[in-house]
Amino acid sequence: MSDIYIAKSNFRGVIERLMGRYRVCAPVKNGSSHDFAPIEDPSEADLGFRNSRLSPKGIFHPQAECMFDYNLAGEDPQAGILTEARKDFSPQVVLGIRPCDAKAFRLDDANFDTDSLKDPWWVRRREATTLIGLACDDPCSTCFCISMGGGPYDTAGLDVLLLDTGEGYAAQVLTERGKNTLEATSGWSSVPSAISALTLEKKAAAEQRIGQAFDPAILVQKDMIELFKSPIWEEVQFACINCGACTFLCPTCWCFDIQDEVCADKGERLRLWDSCMFPLFTLHGSGHNPRSQKVQRVRQRFMHKLKYYQDKYNSGPACVGCGRCVQACPVNIDIRQVGRLMASPGCSCPA
Amino acid sequence: MNNPYLPYPVRIDSIVTETEDRNLKTFKLVFLDGNHEKEFAYIPGQFAILSVAGLGEIPIGIATSPSERGFIKFTVNKVGKVTSRLHNMKAGDVMGVRGPMGNSYPWDLLEGKNVLIIGGGFAFTTLRSSIVYMIDPKNRSRFGNIDVVYGARSPGLLLYKDELAQWERRSDINMHITVDGTDDPNWQYNVGFVPVITRQKAPSAENCYAIICGPPIMIKFTLPVLTELGFPPERIISSLEMRMKCGIGICGRCNIGAEYVCKDGPVFTLERLSKLPDEY
Amino acid sequence: MQTYTEKIRQAAKRLLSEKRVDAVIGFRKGTVVFMNEPYLAKLPEQADQLVWDGNCGINLANYLPNMTGNIAIAAKGCDSRSIVIHLLENQIKREQLYILGIPCHGMIDKRRIQARLNGSEVLEAVDTGPNVRISGRDFEQTLERADFLQENCAICTHKNPVIYDELLGEPVEEQQIDRYEDIRRIESMLPEEKRLYFEDLIKPCIRCYACRNACPACYCPTCFVDESKPQWVGKTIDPTDTFTFHFLRAFHLAGRCTDCGSCERACPVGIKVRLFTKKLEKEVKELYGYEAGVLQDRQPPLDTYRPEDPEPFLG
Numbered sequence: 001m002s003d004i005y006i007a008k009s010n011f012r013g014v015i016e017r018l019m020g021r022y023r024v025c026a027p028v029k030n031g032s033s034h035d036f037a038p039i040e041d042p043s044e045a046d047l048g049f050r051n052s053r054l055s056p057k058g059i060f061h062p063q064a065e066c067m068f069d070y071n072l073a074g075e076d077p078q079a080g081i082l083t084e085a086r087k088d089f090s091p092q093v094v095l096g097i098r099p100c101d102a103k104a105f106r107l108d109d110a111n112f113d114t115d116s117l118k119d120p121w122w123v124r125r126r127e128a129t130t131l132i133g134l135a136c137d138d139p140c141s142t143c144f145c146i147s148m149g150g151g152p153y154d155t156a157g158l159d160v161l162l163l164d165t166g167e168g169y170a171a172q173v174l175t176e177r178g179k180n181t182l183e184a185t186s187g188w189s190s191v192p193s194a195i196s197a198l199t200l201e202k203k204a205a206a207e208q209r210i211g212q213a214f215d216p217a218i219l220v221q222k223d224m225i226e227l228f229k230s231p232i233w234e235e236v237q238f239a240c241i242n243c244g245a246c247t248f249l250c251p252t253c254w255c256f257d258i259q260d261e262v263c264a265d266k267g268e269r270l271r272l273w274d275s276c277m278f279p280l281f282t283l284h285g286s287g288h289n290p291r292s293q294k295v296q297r298v299r300q301r302f303m304h305k306l307k308y309y310q311d312k313y314n315s316g317p318a319c320v321g322c323g324r325c326v327q328a329c330p331v332n333i334d335i336r337q338v339g340r341l342m343a344s345p346g347c348s349c350p351a
Numbered sequence: 352m353n354n355p356y357l358p359y360p361v362r363i364d365s366i367v368t369e370t371e372d373r374n375l376k377t378f379k380l381v382f383l384d385g386n387h388e389k390e391f392a393y394i395p396g397q398f399a400i401l402s403v404a405g406l407g408e409i410p411i412g413i414a415t416s417p418s419e420r421g422f423i424k425f426t427v428n429k430v431g432k433v434t435s436r437l438h439n440m441k442a443g444d445v446m447g448v449r450g451p452m453g454n455s456y457p458w459d460l461l462e463g464k465n466v467l468i469i470g471g472g473f474a475f476t477t478l479r480s481s482i483v484y485m486i487d488p489k490n491r492s493r494f495g496n497i498d499v500v501y502g503a504r505s506p507g508l509l510l511y512k513d514e515l516a517q518w519e520r521r522s523d524i525n526m527h528i529t530v531d532g533t534d535d536p537n538w539q540y541n542v543g544f545v546p547v548i549t550r551q552k553a554p555s556a557e558n559c560y561a562i563i564c565g566p567p568i569m570i571k572f573t574l575p576v577l578t579e580l581g582f583p584p585e586r587i588i589s590s591l592e593m594r595m596k597c598g599i600g601i602c603g604r605c606n607i608g609a610e611y612v613c614k615d616g617p618v619f620t621l622e623r624l625s626k627l628p629d630e631y
Numbered sequence: 632m633q634t635y636t637e638k639i640r641q642a643a644k645r646l647l648s649e650k651r652v653d654a655v656i657g658f659r660k661g662t663v664v665f666m667n668e669p670y671l672a673k674l675p676e677q678a679d680q681l682v683w684d685g686n687c688g689i690n691l692a693n694y695l696p697n698m699t700g701n702i703a704i705a706a707k708g709c710d711s712r713s714i715v716i717h718l719l720e721n722q723i724k725r726e727q728l729y730i731l732g733i734p735c736h737g738m739i740d741k742r743r744i745q746a747r748l749n750g751s752e753v754l755e756a757v758d759t760g761p762n763v764r765i766s767g768r769d770f771e772q773t774l775e776r777a778d779f780l781q782e783n784c785a786i787c788t789h790k791n792p793v794i795y796d797e798l799l800g801e802p803v804e805e806q807q808i809d810r811y812e813d814i815r816r817i818e819s820m821l822p823e824e825k826r827l828y829f830e831d832l833i834k835p836c837i838r839c840y841a842c843r844n845a846c847p848a849c850y851c852p853t854c855f856v857d858e859s860k861p862q863w864v865g866k867t868i869d870p871t872d873t874f875t876f877h878f879l880r881a882f883h884l885a886g887r888c889t890d891c892g893s894c895e896r897a898c899p900v901g902i903k904v905r906l907f908t909k910k911l912e913k914e915v916k917e918l919y920g921y922e923a924g925v926l927q928d929r930q931p932p933l934d935t936y937r938p939e940d941p942e943p944f945l946g
Binding site for chain 1: 353444446627
């Protein structure tokens with residue numbers, strides 16, 4: 001399917017037709033920010049947003065979800081035996097996702113969807129979802145996707161990429177799934193010829209505005225133990241208050257806890273977001289804690305994202321440069337700065 | 352799609368209190384569905400996640416050898432919520448098991464070699480699995496000499512006492528059982544810390560692999576002995592512990608550097624460990 | 632504001648060179664507009680990195696519990712009161728501290744400024760004292776600082792430090808103001824209205840605990856939320872569990888919270904958690920006539936018992 005075009009005046013109809021066949025998640029205005037949420041009416045979708053406050057990872061990996069149910073009624077022969085909780089994996093569309101977040105899901109796939117093991121909830125949701133992305137023309141000053149191997153018009157992880165041409169959207173159809181989803185709607189026409197030149201201009205302008213952070217490839221070359229023992233961590237760690245804000249907002253942070261909750265005779269096993277920033281994260285039953293000190297936890301976060309993940313999967317860092325952690329950190333610990341320190345020769349601190 | 356978080360239902364067949372302080376119990380578990388036992392095919396060194404509905408899950412080394420059919424055994428130390436509940440359960444109760452997990456001892460490397468097993472306290476479970484596996488008539492000829500140094504604080508704290516005595520009487524395995532101290536006049540075996548007995552009784556390091564499991568303090572003092580005796584880092588094997596939840600390398604919490612202890616471990620050679628950050 | 636930066640640097644340099652302290656806790660310039668990063672200067676040369684302006688909203692007293700050695704700390708009014716609470720609760724010793732008191736003109740609320748601009752991003756901001764000059768890609772504006780203060784700063788009645796070793800500026804005039812207008816409005820709601828109001832307020836919470844971790848008075852080695860034997864409260868975003876966390880935390884802060892606003896600043900989803908803590912602050916003020924950390928010799932009322940404590944529940 002070649003690239004297609006829809007005028008903005010007709011876009012509501014597209015969303016309506018999508019909603020006829022899919023559950024549609026789109027950026028919804030929430031006070032002065034946006035969050036991805038299922039929409040009940042096309043008018044709720046606001047594609048004029050910059051990026052969502054929370055990452056859309058909640059669509060595949062919610063903050064909390066029930067994995068299994070069970071009952072604990074003594075006489076029941078099924079007591080204590082877990083059964084999978086019923087889930088809704090009906091087809092859905094995420095409309096307006098930014099290239100950085102779509103790329104993040106690819107990075108998360110390396111964790112949840114392996115040859116030997118598949119996380120059934122993540123994988124089934126990914127299979128049921130079409131990602132229709134929206135290229136970035138107005139990046140924030142905290143964006144640094146290009147340094148992390150992405151870009152404002154990057155197509156990695158997307159099924160369709162929409163480019164805002166002013167009067168309408170030009171859609172690059174990238175995958176078979178994207179093609180099938182768009183064929184379910186109508187109202188598209190072929191792309192007006194002037195658009196391609198305009199697109200290249202806009203792409204270049206957006207790329208120009210995105211700041212350079214640091215080169216993650218340098219960290220691949222560096223010795224893991226040397227980075228681990230570097231004196232920079234003592235300085236980086238001071239301000240950190242070990243809250244979970246960065247990890248919870250980050251689209252490539254996936255760590256979770258598994259807990260059982262019981263009410264009278266019924267119980268659930270659920271999983272919920274957890275964070276390497278929390279002291280309990282690595283606490284052994286014996287009381288031993290390999291990361292009992294704040295400096296160890298702070299180091300773990302950056303080493304994992306920028307070094308361990310690169311070494312493990314050979315596909316770049318576990319960071320897409322979305323900048324949410326930079327904006328959300330209450331004490332302004334900036335991953336761009338930490339990355340620079342890690343990548344600097346001899347790993348020394350400026351002061 | 353197979354759900355790796357869903358436990359196999361099992362029934363507790365029997366519970367044996369192993370130690371005089373009653374903190375360690377061995378649970379013999381039987382699968383409710385015979386097919387599950389086949390799916391649970393495991394290798395000595397691996398662990399499983401024991402699941403108690405309503406409480407949670409815990410990672411525990413598998414104490415049986417695959418040569419023992421029809422059941423699996425786990426020796427559990429009572430430390431927290433889940434283990435306390437387990438200790439209060441009785442034969443006939445239903446619980447769950449997920450696994451097998453982890454990377455097992457490197458049996459391909461141990462073919463034709465002498466094996467020195469060193470265990471301390473209640474870290475002896477996967478070592479029991481390994482010993483039973485090796486001395487099984489079907490497997491014994493694959494290995495050279497087998498020496499075992501196993502110590503606990505006192506006689507009452509040793510695990511699998513009946514089996515230890517049986518193995519002691521065999522000629523195809525050299526047992527060096529020891530306690531830190533005892534006032535029992537009938538104690539027939541060694542008295543001394545594990546590192547000391549290791550130095551005294553260890554076989555030649557030539558053509559030999561050492562597998563060591565125990566509390567951090569024991570490992571700390573025994574490793575230098577092994578090095579002194581000539582064991583190189585690639586022939587010293589250890590099994591690590593870590594706080595785990597999923598056990599399958601997905602929840603992200605048990606990492607050391609780029610390795611997940613649950614999936615890329617828990618068995619590591621000293622050589623491999625030396626390349627990882629010292630955070631475990 | 633410029634002068635504060637110079638004065639902090641001079642004091643820090645002096646204290647570090649004379650080895651009067653081992654470290655100075657202050658701020659250094661942030662990498663993002665409207666933000667500064669808490670910074671620990673240990674060498675005299677590092678003192679030049681210290682800054683002070685209207686972006687120093689995080690309460691530095693948060694870093695004090697269990698610190699060893701001698702420490703200098705920059706403290707505005709609310710911070711200094713938090714230090715008093717720490718002293719009363721034995722989290723740090725007075726002789727360890729050299730407090731650089733800063734009479735405060737209030738901190739800037741970046742969310743209020745961003746909300747006013749309807750989407751345009753502020754790229755630079757200069758705090759001139761009475762004004763804040765902001766500029767973005769295609770705009771420039773000068774704002775009245777007083778219109779964009781953090782909410783707690785706008786109603787602050789303790790701008791001057793209550794404890795210090797050195798005062799770095801002239802005391803500012805304290806204001807008389809009704810601190811509890813918004814609380815009374817909520818108090819007067821009908822129960823159902825109140826329930827919906829709080830449900831709506833709490834809805835965005837993702838249980839990240841930034842509010843708790845930014846709070847200097849939350850220093851428990853194991854927070855009640857993290858206890859597992861027994862587990863008092865669930866950790867999902869279930870509304871009841873989320874309410875329990877916020878309400879109970881506010882109760883634990885009763886009489887100890889100095890309304891520094893760090894909790895609201897830290898919250899990544901902008902929840903007005905101070906509505907809980909201020910309610911308890913009002914209760915404690917009315918019942919015990921007590922304000923947290925103002926007097927150095929008065930324990931927070933819930934930390935102690937006095938025979939004359941009001942007991943309206945006794946018949």
